[in-house]
Amino acid sequence: MSTLDLGAVGNCTFSALIDPKGRIVWCCLPRFDGDPVFNSLISGEDEPDEGLFSIQLEDLAETEQHYDPNTAILITRLHGASGSLEIVDFAPRFFWRDRMFRPQTLVRQVRPLSGTPRISVRLRPTFAHGTVRPQMTRGSNHIRYTGPELTLRLTTNAPIDYVLDETCFNLSSPLSFVLGPDETLDGDVSETAREFRDRTANYWHSWVTGLSLPFEWQEAVIRAAITLKLCTYEPTGAIIAAMTTSIPEAPDSGRNWDYRFCWLRDAFFVVRALNSLGTVQTMENYFRYLMDIVADADGGHLQPVFGVGREADLVESIQENFAGYRGMGPVRLGNQAHEHYQHDVYGNVILGAAQIFFDQRIRMQPSLTDFRLLEQAGEQAYKLHNAPDAGMWELRSRSRVHTSSSLMCWAACDRLAHIAHRIGETSRVRYWRDRADEIKARILQEAWSEKRQAFVESFGGETLDASVLLMTEVGFIDPKDPRYVSTVGQLEKHLSDGPYMLRYEAADDFGKPEVSFNICAFWRLDALARIGRKDEARELFETLLKTRNPLGMLSEDTHPITGEMWGNYPQTYSMVGIINGARRLSAPWESVV
Structure with a gap:
């Protein structure tokens, strides 16, 4: 049965997911939202015939899997x-001739560890979203797999006949497999694989060395940071929400969505988490991506999600040929959210860009033109702060004036006032401060429910929603304010189940939620720490860390009864929660060093 105990490898242009048996079960090319050439994760079969790349041990009895420490190199x-064997998987990433080398290439190194393991190689990509099998042609040490729009080349020192025929043979010496574009590989394949591995390991070790880590939970933070880095599409600066599509949020729920795109909301949280660890290159790249989007909008509507190449039309469709994860379809490509009106997007845009105006480590300097473009987004935030929308949870069948949306509209105006002060635009400071104050007064009046003794999910509403916990995270309200303290208590009472937390209590388009949304659980412990319940927050954090899979990663949701992971994977929101929780709760270095 398929699970989300999957290792992720990648190089900031594409990624692949590998199961505990060493099978590549998911990989989209030539980029995250491309054709899933390896797709057995969503084929609905326990032992799929197509859409995978496996090194099969004939008498497999036991598996183990881990990352080479402080890298994105996976060892199975x-x-x-x-006998026993080892598989090393990675995507090359390193500096080469003064620029980053990150080809759409997977490298697999296989070596015997003991005995004489008997293996077979099954390389079965499909094309056109699983509908076309490749045409195969062979060379002396390579095989081409040709589809309608993509050709892959496998270069290997394994016997070509055995690979083509999937013949079982004795693994008596190390083998290397380099799968990528249809280009001739210069040099010996084993030497190339070894050099690529050494250089890739050195890159990741250097990158991790530059992280500003908390004293406690460093291993968890490092794995979260690497995973977030792997979810960035470096050529444009986009940041995807997750690597997969259509992993159900809950069993047989129909809540199956394509998350291989850049939500401006999620991307802001990723950028901020990585900034908190002292790595700012992601923010620089994302700022360029973001400002192009703002310029395209020209002061008008901003949709909440874009393709990694800034594609606006992410038309949603259902792929009937895929049965879905564990047979739980539908499998969707594209996302209808690109049509939504989600007014929090304006705040997320400005929050995502704000630090670059203040951080002196940044090589690129934002201009007055950039500020004027952000002001256009701010005008939209002010205009729409009390208008109904789909909200951050992307409700498809109703709209309300969502508290979380209005909160982020406030954040847009508040941050513009700060930026204006920073760059000496004195008249604009008061302009944006007045608007922020106006929105704040409205939220405090309209979002507070005397009946529930809490800030609620919409103006004049009475249902609870975990997103209001962000009020302190964006600096809207003092965490010790009695209204916020009461809100935390009410959310714990009605939305929490042990360490877990639902997004909201009201039924949505698919009924009442049944699984914990992981980021909400992390918002809760952050709120507890801020209001003075740090010991409780630490206990919750330790418990949440135990819900990660054996490789230290999280999906979108966790089932509160079974503890099983659901939803798209790996989920950037969830990995952000690990970083933020550790930084909030860790003992200071000064107390022990």
Whole structure:
């Protein structure tokens, strides 16, 4: 049965997911939202025939898997009666001739560890979203897999006949497999694989060395940071929400969505988390992506999600040929959210850009023109702060004046006032401060429910929503304010189940939620720490860390009864929660060093 105990490898242009048996079960090319050439994760079959790349041990009895520490290099070991073997998987990423080398290439190194393991190689990509099998042609040490719009080339020192025929053979010496574009590989394949691995390991070690880590939970933070980095599309600066599509939020729920795109909301949280660790390159790249989007909008509507190449029309469709994860369809490509009106997007845009005006480490300097473009987004935020929308949870069948949307509209105006002060635009400071104050007064009046003794999900509403916990995170309200303290208590009472937390209590388009939305659980412990319940927050954080899979990663949701992971994977929101929680709760370095 498929699970989300999957390792992720990538190089900031594409990624692949690998199961505990060492099978590549998901990989989209030539980029995150491209054709899933390896797609057995959503084929609906326990032992799929197509859409995977496996190194099969004939008498497999046991597996183990881990990352090479502080890298995105995955190591899988397979054990059987005939012997044991090791598979090393990675996507090359390193500096080459003064620029980043990040080809759409997967490298697999296989070596025997003991005995004489008998293996077979099954390389079965499909094309056109699983509807076309490739045409295969062979060379002396390579195989071409040709589809309608993409050709892959496998270069290997394994016997070509055995790979083509999937013949079982003795693994008596190390083998290398380089799968990528249809280009001739210069040099010996084993030497190339070894050099690529060494250089890639050195890159990741250097990148991790530059992180400003909390004293506690460093291993968890490092894995979260690397995972977030892998979800960035470096050529444009976009940041995807997750690597997969259509992993259900809950069993047989129909809540299956395509998350391989850049939500401006999620991207802001990723940028801020990585900034908190001292790595700012992601913010620089994302700022360029963001400002192009703002310029395209020309002061008008901003949609909440874009393709990694800034594509605006992410038309949603259902792929009937895929049965879905564990047979739980539908499988969707594209996302209808691109049509939504989600007014929090204006705040997320300005929050995502704000730090670059203040951080002196940044090589690029934002201009007055950039500020004027952000002001256009701010005008939209002010105009729409009390207008109905789909909200941050992207409700498809109703609209309300959502508190979280109005909150982010306030944040847009508030941050513009700060930026204006920073760059000496004195007249604009008062302009944006007045608007922020006006929105704040309205939220405090309209979003507070005397009946519930809490800030609620919409103006004049009476249902609870975990998103109001962000009030302190964006600096809207003092965490010790009695109204906020009461809100936290009410949310714990009605939305929490042990360490877990639902997004909201009201039924949505698909009924009442049944699984914990992981980022909400992290928002809760952050709120607890801010209001003075830090010991409780630490206990919750330790418990949440235990819900990660064996490789230290989280999906979107966790089932509060089974503890199983659901939703798209790996989810950037959830990995952000790990970083933020550790930084909020860790003992200071000064107390122990």
